[in-house]
Amino acid sequence: MTDLPGRKPPPHPETAPTFRERLENLRHLGRLVSQIWRTSRPLTAASIGLRLIASVQPIAMLYVGKLIIDEVVRLTSLSAPGPGFAEWWASGALTTIIGLLALELALVIFSDLLARATGLADAVLSELHSNQVSVELMTHAARLDLMHFESAEYQDRLERARRQAAGRNALLSQMFGQAQDIITVATLAGGLFFYAPWLILLLPLSFVPAVWGESRFNTLAYFMNRWRTPERRELEYIRYVGSSADTAKEIKLFGLGAFLIERFKRLAHTIFLENRRLSTQRAGWGAVFSSISALTYYGAYAFIVWRTIIGDFSIGDLAFLSGSFLRLNGLFQKILLGFTQIAGQSMYLDDLFSFFEIEPTILPPAHPKPFPQPIAQGIVFDNVGFRYPDTETWAIRGLSFTLHAGETLALVGENGAGKTTIVKLLTRLYDPDEGRISVDGIDLKDMRIEDIHAHIGVIFQDFIRYSLSARENIGVGRIDDQHDMDRIEDAAERSLADQVITKLPGGYDTQLGRLFNKGRDLSGGEWQKVAIARAYMRDADLIILDEPTAALDAKAEAEVFSRFKSLASGKTAVIISHRFSTVRMADRILVLENGAILESGSHEQLVALRGRYAELFELQAAGYR
Numbered sequence: 001m002t003d004l005p006g007r008k009p010p011p012h013p014e015t016a017p018t019f020r021e022r023l024e025n026l027r028h029l030g031r032l033v034s035q036i037w038r039t040s041r042p043l044t045a046a047s048i049g050l051r052l053i054a055s056v057q058p059i060a061m062l063y064v065g066k067l068i069i070d071e072v073v074r075l076t077s078l079s080a081p082g083p084g085f086a087e088w089w090a091s092g093a094l095t096t097i098i099g100l101l102a103l104e105l106a107l108v109i110f111s112d113l114l115a116r117a118t119g120l121a122d123a124v125l126s127e128l129h130s131n132q133v134s135v136e137l138m139t140h141a142a143r144l145d146l147m148h149f150e151s152a153e154y155q156d157r158l159e160r161a162r163r164q165a166a167g168r169n170a171l172l173s174q175m176f177g178q179a180q181d182i183i184t185v186a187t188l189a190g191g192l193f194f195y196a197p198w199l200i201l202l203l204p205l206s207f208v209p210a211v212w213g214e215s216r217f218n219t220l221a222y223f224m225n226r227w228r229t230p231e232r233r234e235l236e237y238i239r240y241v242g243s244s245a246d247t248a249k250e251i252k253l254f255g256l257g258a259f260l261i262e263r264f265k266r267l268a269h270t271i272f273l274e275n276r277r278l279s280t281q282r283a284g285w286g287a288v289f290s291s292i293s294a295l296t297y298y299g300a301y302a303f304i305v306w307r308t309i310i311g312d313f314s315i316g317d318l319a320f321l322s323g324s325f326l327r328l329n330g331l332f333q334k335i336l337l338g339f340t341q342i343a344g345q346s347m348y349l350d351d352l353f354s355f356f357e358i359e360p361t362i363l364p365p366a367h368p369k370p371f372p373q374p375i376a377q378g379i380v381f382d383n384v385g386f387r388y389p390d391t392e393t394w395a396i397r398g399l400s401f402t403l404h405a406g407e408t409l410a411l412v413g414e415n416g417a418g419k420t421t422i423v424k425l426l427t428r429l430y431d432p433d434e435g436r437i438s439v440d441g442i443d444l445k446d447m448r449i450e451d452i453h454a455h456i457g458v459i460f461q462d463f464i465r466y467s468l469s470a471r472e473n474i475g476v477g478r479i480d481d482q483h484d485m486d487r488i489e490d491a492a493e494r495s496l497a498d499q500v501i502t503k504l505p506g507g508y509d510t511q512l513g514r515l516f517n518k519g520r521d522l523s524g525g526e527w528q529k530v531a532i533a534r535a536y537m538r539d540a541d542l543i544i545l546d547e548p549t550a551a552l553d554a555k556a557e558a559e560v561f562s563r564f565k566s567l568a569s570g571k572t573a574v575i576i577s578h579r580f581s582t583v584r585m586a587d588r589i590l591v592l593e594n595g596a597i598l599e600s601g602s603h604e605q606l607v608a609l610r611g612r613y614a615e616l617f618e619l620q621a622a623g624y625r
């Protein structure tokens with residue numbers, strides 16, 4: 001976690017994008033529309049079609065309103081055919097006004113139906129689209145390298161993209177609504193132009209300032225949001241640590257509740273202050289701009305009233321014109337604000353689409369060679385060097401060794417010596433910066449990553465405790481065979497997980513983990529046995545256990561490994577463990593220090609060497625005496 005002091009200040013207006021950059025962002029809209037179209041063609045077409053019809057409804061309503069008023073005025077000037085409604089009705093004088101009223105009623109009902117149908121189409125489309133984006137996001141994330149997930153910058157980008165996947169639904173309605181409003185404006189402006197052309201010139205005065213203000217604040221809000229992604233992730237993290245089952249034990253025992261709450265408050269407050277400042281400025285300027293707009297409207301209104309008094313316009317015209325002007329004013333504002341909002345939203349879309357532009361760096365070769373099966377000679381690390389991205393120090397340098405086929409190799413070394421890094425390179429989660437890794441002489445880079453992974457069974461120290469059933473927890477080790485019960489039971493037996501599972505109330509169908517109802521949690525060691533079964537599911541030639549036995553008791557670990565040894569006979573295996581009772585079972589041991597090999601040999605050879613291994617072994621053995 002980082003601390004707030006020393007963070008970069010909130011964005012300055014100078015850092016806002018230029019008009020041109022903003023226009024460039026608009027190209028994302030095309031991508032969005034095609035994504036929406038792909039989601040559902042009929043719904044997209046329905047949403048657009050319904051809006052087209054709705055767009056001419058306002059002018060029709062206003063014009064019928066004008067006709068009604070003019071007709072009422074005409075009727076009031078007539079001499080009454082009689083005292084009651086019956087006489088009026090019988091005279092036939094009411095036919096037109098009744099017809100007009102019926103027409104207006106029909107228009108109102110029709111427009112309500114249209115709005116509901118559009119809302120329905122949009123809601124369904126939005127949800128489908130949001131699901132589609134989430135699926136595309138997950139699909140793309142699955143293509144990326146481990147490097148991307150281990151980097152804070154990419155995490156920020158992923159987080160921003162994820163927020164956009166769910167948060168940009170309003171944009172869809174807004175864009176289509178925008179098109180509808182533009183057509184409405186064209187029809188209304190046509191009517192207004194017919195009566196009093198210069199009134200149109202007054203309109204910009206009323207909306208331009210408001211639009212400018214809105215656009216500016218949208219940009220500022222976006223940058224604020226973007227700037228604060230790390231803090232928001234931190235907030236989420238603190239919220240998670242402070243209120244999740246996984247962390248509850250330690251948080252309670254260390255009494256960390258107040259510490260976390262204080263940290264959360266401090267961080268949230270800083271973000272709150274910035275947001276409040278922006279909202280206050282936005283509200284203040286908004287008030288000024290809407291006053292300007294109201295003044296313009298009433299100026300125009302007064303003029304139309306005057307022209308009506310002197311007889312240039314009928315009362316119906318007055319209603320039509322003032323109504324049109326008011327509507328136009330509102331619509332113009334809405335459209336221009338809509339444009340700035342859409343432009344603003346398109347900046348957020350940049351977060352989404354730029355995530356899709358991140359490409360994996362570990363690429364499949366043009367002409368992949370198959371992973372040797374079985375491994376005949378072995379795996380060779382030839383002068384391998386590797387630095388994690390954005391770090392200065394080499395995690396591994398000048399590393400050369402051979403893992404012979406059928407050999408069990410143990411990697412030993414202090415924390416940070418580079419053991420897990422070797423496994424990551426061996427499984428091509430990263431590519432080395434120097435040297436080469438080959439299997440039976442074939443460079444790992446010449447093989448498809450999926451092919452490599454299919455032939456290696458690996459369990460890391462931070463394996464996942466899936467909140468799935470026991471059967472699925474093992475089945476995911478080879479997803480294509482997740483329903484092969486014989487294979488699952490066999491893997492469970494090899495890893496000793498079967499003893500854990502038979503004790504569960506629902507056997508293999510017991511839900512594991514605490515996340516869901518009726519979930520049964522396991523002890524650390526029991527989880528490990530289940531995880532190791534996943535590696536056996538693969539039935540791979542090369543098995544790697546990266547310290548997954550740390551939580552097993554000594555007896556269980558010895559049992560797991562002696563079984564591993566007998567089962568792995570003929571298989572190539574890498575074991576990482578800090579327990580020498582385990583390590584000594586390996587055929588050969590590599591002692592690592594600072595990413596390089598310090599000693600190498602069998603347990604007996606290394607003890608006889610009286611070097612670092614012997615020293616560490618003595619240290620641990622002394623602990624048991």
Ligand SMILES: Nc1ncnc2c1ncn2[C@@H]1O[C@H](COP(=O)(O)OP(=O)(O)OP(=O)(O)O)[C@@H](O)[C@H]1O
Pocket residue numbers: 150388389391395413414415416417418419420421422
């Ligand atoms: N994702 C990463 N980004 C940057 N540096 C890393 C990353 N992972 C590991 N390192 C660094 O690389 C070095 C080797 O780490 P590695 O995880 O391979 O050690 P290890 O021998 O497996 O340690 P341990 O016994 O603690 O598991 C360490 O200095 C570590 O800080």
